Amino acid sequence: MKPLQISAETAQKLAKSLNVPLEQIMHMPQHILLAKLAELNSKEDSKKDH
Template sequence: MRPLQISAETAVKLAEALDVPLERLMHMPQHILLQKMMELAKQEESAESPVEPKE
Protein backbone atom coordinates (compact mmCIF):
# COMPACT_ATOMS: atom_id res chain seq x y z
CA MET A 1 0.00 0.00 0.00
CA ARG A 2 1.33 3.43 -0.94
CA PRO A 3 1.57 6.22 1.64
CA LEU A 4 -1.07 8.92 1.34
CA GLN A 5 -0.39 11.61 -1.22
CA ILE A 6 -0.70 14.63 1.09
CA SER A 7 1.72 17.37 2.02
CA ALA A 8 3.83 17.13 5.16
CA GLU A 9 2.05 20.12 6.69
CA THR A 10 -1.37 18.57 6.07
CA ALA A 11 -0.21 15.24 7.49
CA VAL A 12 1.03 16.86 10.70
CA LYS A 13 -2.22 18.80 11.16
CA LEU A 14 -4.35 15.71 10.51
CA ALA A 15 -2.28 13.57 12.88
CA GLU A 16 -2.73 16.15 15.64
CA ALA A 17 -6.46 16.58 14.97
CA LEU A 18 -7.13 12.83 14.83
CA ASP A 19 -4.74 12.11 17.73
CA VAL A 20 -2.82 9.42 15.86
CA PRO A 21 0.93 9.06 15.28
CA LEU A 22 2.14 10.56 12.02
CA GLU A 23 3.53 7.23 10.78
CA ARG A 24 0.19 5.52 11.37
CA LEU A 25 -1.66 8.31 9.56
CA MET A 26 0.58 8.10 6.49
CA HIS A 27 -0.06 4.36 6.09
CA MET A 28 -3.76 4.49 6.98
CA PRO A 29 -6.06 3.30 4.20
CA GLN A 30 -7.71 6.23 2.49
CA HIS A 31 -11.28 5.10 3.21
CA ILE A 32 -10.55 4.87 6.94
CA LEU A 33 -8.92 8.30 6.95
CA LEU A 34 -11.95 9.80 5.20
CA GLN A 35 -14.26 8.16 7.75
CA LYS A 36 -12.23 9.59 10.66
CA MET A 37 -12.21 13.04 9.04
CA MET A 38 -16.01 12.90 8.68
CA GLU A 39 -16.36 11.97 12.36
CA LEU A 40 -14.08 14.86 13.32
CA ALA A 41 -16.09 17.28 11.18
CA LYS A 42 -19.35 16.14 12.82
CA GLN A 43 -17.85 16.65 16.28
CA GLU A 44 -16.67 20.15 15.38
CA GLU A 45 -20.03 20.99 13.82
CA SER A 46 -21.96 19.88 16.90
CA ALA A 47 -19.60 21.84 19.15
CA GLU A 48 -20.03 25.02 17.09
CA SER A 49 -23.80 24.98 16.69
CA PRO A 50 -25.50 26.12 19.89
CA VAL A 51 -28.57 24.28 21.04
CA GLU A 52 -31.60 26.48 20.60
CA PRO A 53 -34.27 26.26 23.28
CA LYS A 54 -37.61 24.85 22.20
CA GLU A 55 -40.65 27.04 22.62
Protein backbone atom coordinates in the same frame (compact mmCIF):
# COMPACT_ATOMS: atom_id res chain seq x y z
CA MET B 1 -1.17 1.18 -2.09
CA LYS B 2 -0.16 4.74 -2.88
CA PRO B 3 0.34 7.36 -0.17
CA LEU B 4 -2.59 9.49 0.80
CA GLN B 5 -3.21 12.69 -1.10
CA ILE B 6 -3.57 14.98 1.91
CA SER B 7 -1.56 18.00 2.93
CA ALA B 8 0.99 17.83 5.72
CA GLU B 9 -1.15 20.30 7.67
CA THR B 10 -4.21 18.05 7.39
CA ALA B 11 -2.18 15.02 8.45
CA GLN B 12 -0.87 16.89 11.49
CA LYS B 13 -4.36 18.03 12.51
CA LEU B 14 -5.66 14.49 12.18
CA ALA B 15 -2.81 13.00 14.17
CA LYS B 16 -3.38 15.54 16.93
CA SER B 17 -7.16 15.17 17.08
CA LEU B 18 -7.09 11.36 16.86
CA ASN B 19 -4.14 11.11 19.28
CA VAL B 20 -2.15 8.87 16.95
CA PRO B 21 1.38 9.28 15.56
CA LEU B 22 1.72 11.06 12.23
CA GLU B 23 3.22 7.92 10.67
CA GLN B 24 0.04 6.02 11.49
CA ILE B 25 -2.04 8.64 9.69
CA MET B 26 0.15 8.35 6.59
CA HIS B 27 -0.24 4.56 6.48
CA MET B 28 -3.95 4.44 7.19
CA PRO B 29 -6.16 3.20 4.34
CA GLN B 30 -7.81 6.13 2.60
CA HIS B 31 -11.41 5.06 3.26
CA ILE B 32 -10.70 4.83 6.99
CA LEU B 33 -8.97 8.20 6.98
CA LEU B 34 -11.90 9.79 5.16
CA ALA B 35 -14.31 8.29 7.67
CA LYS B 36 -12.23 9.73 10.53
CA LEU B 37 -12.17 13.13 8.82
CA ALA B 38 -15.94 13.07 8.43
CA GLU B 39 -16.31 12.08 12.08
CA LEU B 40 -14.10 14.97 13.19
CA ASN B 41 -15.99 17.41 11.01
CA SER B 42 -19.34 16.36 12.44
CA LYS B 43 -17.95 16.73 15.98
CA GLU B 44 -16.73 20.23 15.20
CA ASP B 45 -20.07 21.13 13.60
CA SER B 46 -21.98 20.00 16.67
CA LYS B 47 -19.70 22.14 18.86
CA LYS B 48 -20.52 25.20 16.74
CA ASP B 49 -24.26 24.60 17.09
CA HIS B 50 -24.17 24.84 20.89
